[in-house]
Amino acid sequence: MIEVWVSKEVFRYDADSLVKAFFPGRVVKNYLLENVADDILRSEIRGEDTKTIVIEIKDAGCLSGADKSDLRNRFKRELYRELKQATGKDLPWGALTGVRPVRLASKLLNENTAPAAAEAALQELYFVSEEKASLAVGIAQRQREVLARVHPETPSGGVLPSYSLYVGIPFCPSRCTYCSFASYPMEKWNDRVDEYFRALKKELEFVRDIKGGEAPDTIYIGGGTPTALNEEALEKLLQLIAANIKTAGAIEYTLEAGRPDSITRDKLRIMKSYGIGRICVNPQTMNDRTLRLIGRHHSADNIRNAFALAREEGFENINMDMILGLPGETEADVKYTLDEIARLGPDDLTVHSLALKRGSAMKEEWTEEVLAGEVSEKKVPEGDISGMITLASEAAESMGLKPYYLYRQKNISGNFENTGFARPGAECLYNMVIMEEVQSLIACGAGTVSKRVSPDGRKIKRCDTPKDIEQYLSRIDEMVERKRLLFEES
């Protein structure tokens, strides 16, 4: 357990994130120091093995007059220097704690900073490694090209007109141990799917009314696993969407098939007939032993078969997700997964670094065991994520896929990132616009978050729905009303 003490509330989040990044796999608790002089910033880390590391940033005078974000940046830089000195470690993303490092790169490019100078700025100001600075700037450049193709009238970095639509189906064949999403066993909810669709209908009718029939740029049906629905229910869902939204006018229509054990030829045909052009068939790993360990009740062969079926049915844009840092997996296991994925030849590959999030069985179990003293904190799966990321990037490159979007999450293994690679022309527009928050999103279904982006991109207002389906169903009218307030206000 590491305790972190800071003297100002405004530093709590950054101190917590940076300390966790320097000590992956440790339980970190943070506290506010009381009765300390305002101009002293102090971060104290106790209990790293037998040592006590105390970090004090005394020269806080330089912070006076700085605005809040400037103050946080200065604090992060100081804390980073101290942690680096105390541990002898450097972090790939340096002092950056946010989830969207590409935004910083885009901002620099939008200010007419040359790409090389933008990379240098990320390295000098935030201690980002040369490799990650080049990755972030490269992705920012690619996104500018793709978005300019889609909306040539919008200046680079501007907020895109239109909107994106997300529809959440929170059912899955079984729950993966690392999952923290809204996901309920399909088996238990089979009899109440119609009830869920009735609530969704209210939300989709709201979208139809407020958008006056305007087609969204992108539609993404995610979850959960939408293909956990049986054929009849899947068709009902797609009909419901088509009855309220101009799906034919969308630039991109994705359905996250996700779990291969839920994909059938008939479901693929239904999806195709409703205009879905992009699907995901997500292996996470191609190692059967790991699949069992993470609670997936299917084999690598199921993945191969589902992928082949999707190609046979004419899907030309198939994404595959994989996770680095799964329990017990070595670089050799990751290499095997990548080789098997390369054989299938997806158009899009999303590489995640494992994030242990609250609400996932893996996180709860691990935390309980650590607190009970049954396992060492360091037993949390870490692996050599850095080496695995290099393997994945090289494999993507050799498959002809280029990085086009990237984000980080709290508690991500080794403070790394999730990166989407795609063959040129197959980039997922939804992933880009939503991750970079350059377009408003209307999200329907349990456990979803809608975002309204102001025309100048400076303000983002959110409105979420409960993850708990019972709550979502019983409060649906209130949910629609909240969306109305969000999207109707001037």
Ligand code: SF4
């Ligand atoms: S398939 Fe996805 S949403 Fe479903 S349980 Fe696994 S991680 Fe969660």
